Amino acid sequence: MISLEFNITVVGLGLIGGSYAMALKELKPNNLWGIDIDLKAIKAAEALGIIDKGYEDASVPLSKSDIVIVSLYPEAAIEFIKKHKNDFKRGAVITDTSGIKESIVKEVSALIPDYVDFIGGHPMAGRESKGLAFASKDIFKNANYIITPTEKNEKENIKLIEEIAKNIGCKNVVLIDAKVHDKIIAYTSAIPHIIAVALMNCDNFDEQRGFFIGGSFRDATRVALINPDLWSELFISNKDNIIAELEEFENNLAVMKKAIENEDVSSMKEIFNNAGSKRRKLNSNE
Amino acid sequence: MISLEFNITVVGLGLIGGSYAMALKELKPNNLWGIDIDLKAIKAAEALGIIDKGYEDASVPLSKSDIVIVSLYPEAAIEFIKKHKNDFKRGAVITDTSGIKESIVKEVSALIPDYVDFIGGHPMAGRESKGLAFASKDIFKNANYIITPTEKNEKENIKLIEEIAKNIGCKNVVLIDAKVHDKIIAYTSAIPHIIAVALMNCDNFDEQRGFFIGGSFRDATRVALINPDLWSELFISNKDNIIAELEEFENNLAVMKKAIENEDVSSMKEIFNNAGSKRRKLNSNE
Incomplete structure (x- = not known):
């Protein structure tokens, strides 16, 4: 198991974000925070022990997070990162989980400050039901995880996302161009x-x-x-x-x-x- | 479990026929015989204890069988029954397992003697591989089993096929017109x-x-x-x-x-x- 001596924030405590937080919790990061616009999801995730603490106001956890996993629908993910582009910690690694990559990678890479690294990601996991109630760390078990790096990404940061993907249970991790x-x-x-x-x-x-x-x-x-x-x-x-x-x-x-x-x-x-x-x-x- | 105080013959020891024989064996019929054109399949089925005895010459077991399950491809099933129409025991119940019903029910009903009862059947079970090597009694577990009776069929014989279907593990047994x-x-x-x-x-x-x-x-x-x-x-x-x-x-x-x-x-x-x-x-x- 990798050592995650980091603060991690998961943005969006839905099916994928909630499952991701559950799986990360097993890896014992320094702090695991959650952000959601739905206060009920935050309270539920706290009560279930999926996250250490949840926030409606994103700027607080973002300013202290080494890793940020944005698990929102594609358009909302771009909007969130655009809105909070100046709230990220220097050196933070940001990734997402959406099933479309070229538009997100292009738009986000163009707008974020140079001192953070955005790496597109797509865990091929899902369920027929949405929301935190159906989240489970098991959805990543034996799944494929696709990472779509760009030339701007730091090698060690790509490696970090790869390691996380494997440690949450994914079987194959592949790197590929976002357009492909x-x-x-x-x-x-x-x-x-x-x-x-x-x-x-x-x-x-x-x-x-x-x-x-x-x-x-x-x-x-x-x-x-x-x-x-x-x-x-x-x-x-x-x-x-x-x-x-x-x-x-x-x-x-x-x-x-x-x-x-x-x-x-x-x-x-x-x-x-x-x-x-x-x-x-x-x-x-x- | 039903009491099967009968002699039963399974014709065709492939994936479905072999699986059917395995499942029937659990119900302890008086005798369970197999017919196949492939001597190796017969020897294998005997060696595995799936059948009591196997025959290349169909007329011997057919003349003493109360129930005959023809598990061949559709055209071959019709050909087999046509060829052996005079070999069946008086009062025998014959069924098949193929995925097409109108043509078989029509052709077989027209050609068999009145003293045997042919009832079309379709266990909705299968595997991605064919042959006895992949047979398993478990393929019927929770499967659907469709029976396509005609006005000529005896009620008690339809009931018998229904009971067998349930006792080999099928979840739902439905009766429907062959054309439908x-x-x-x-x-x-x-x-x-x-x-x-x-x-x-x-x-x-x-x-x-x-x-x-x-x-x-x-x-x-x-x-x-x-x-x-x-x-x-x-x-x-x-x-x-x-x-x-x-x-x-x-x-x-x-x-x-x-x-x-x-x-x-x-x-x-x-x-x-x-x-x-x-x-x-x-x-x-x-």
Whole structure:
């Protein structure tokens, strides 16, 4: 376990922020503070012992924090950092947790003072329910954690975020350019969420369908219980990548539809074998 | 547990047949026999104690079996029953396990003698790998089991299949018309498999994608490791229903794509809330 002789502040005590605080608490930092606009979330997090102390007024903990984890929706994260850009401690490392990276990294890097280091981060963890009540340190267990550094970032600070990610339970930590992150994530995260929603909304669904499903339907629709505020923002902010990936997915559906219509068994088998061998490689890389 | 004072034969010792035999063994039938064209599968099933005895020559066990579970691919199941229609014991109950029902029920009902009762069945259980090596009695645990009776079937025989389904571990057993089964299953089973394959085959996938996925991608593509022989047959035999369902799914994708392109947050939220409330109902019905 790493030694976290630091003061850490988590901004936003929702599902991810609350879970992050829970996981950090196990690492025994000097102080672990929380910031939220919702006084009830602060009181709950204090009562549960997730944080040492919570604040509605961000400037107090920010001025003494070595590490700040901003766990807000993308636009709100940028707004928060912009508003408090002069409140951070000299030398502080700031990171975030949002699922879109190019816009945040670009905007925040341009506006923060040179004496703090902002490093974009994306822990690929979530739940079908939002808020502190569903937070758990276990959501990071075996998850992937993506860091999107820039040339401005200090090597040792990138290393620090990597170490934290591993110590809260993540299995893989990868560094990648923010723009590339957004293109990959459109495919690996946005499209599966769009699929789940579109499948759930078919007319064939009724309340008795629970008796006619197997694992394939259950799995494909698990994330249809989507957070509308968060995901509409994520979809819009990564719009161009998502549209491009969606169109390729639609093309693949059209090819399969044609093969089924034509009862073209050899094309179908080629398509299935291709998908199967790719999925097998994924298993072996997980 | 029900008392199975019967001789039972399982035809086809693959993933489902092998699993079925394992689960039946726990119910201690008088005799549990297996039929397979692959002598190695028979020897393995005997050695593992899954069956009491296995046969390549079907006529011997069929003539003494009160219950016959035909666990072959759809076309092969029809062929098997046609070939052995005069080998069954008087009063025997025959069922199958395939994922398509109207064609099998219609064809088999027309060809079998009146002194045996064929009842279509579909245990919604499976694995990403095929064959006896992956069989397990646990695949039926909490699964759904669909029975598609006709007017010709004896009530007590339908009841018997229901009881067996429950006693091998299935959670829900439902009776439904075979034609309706095929329409529902096109939506709840075929489409999720088509989605998994189409998503897996997008160009964005490469072998490093394992580091950039969360639960949504993992779940949506789990069944992309598809059995090409079985599923090409299932897709073709249920072609009209599948094409219709696929087109509705494509329409839903197009609506979402338009909302994202137009940054239409209110439409997106309406779509998400609709999907979320449907998924929540599914959870509560599972």
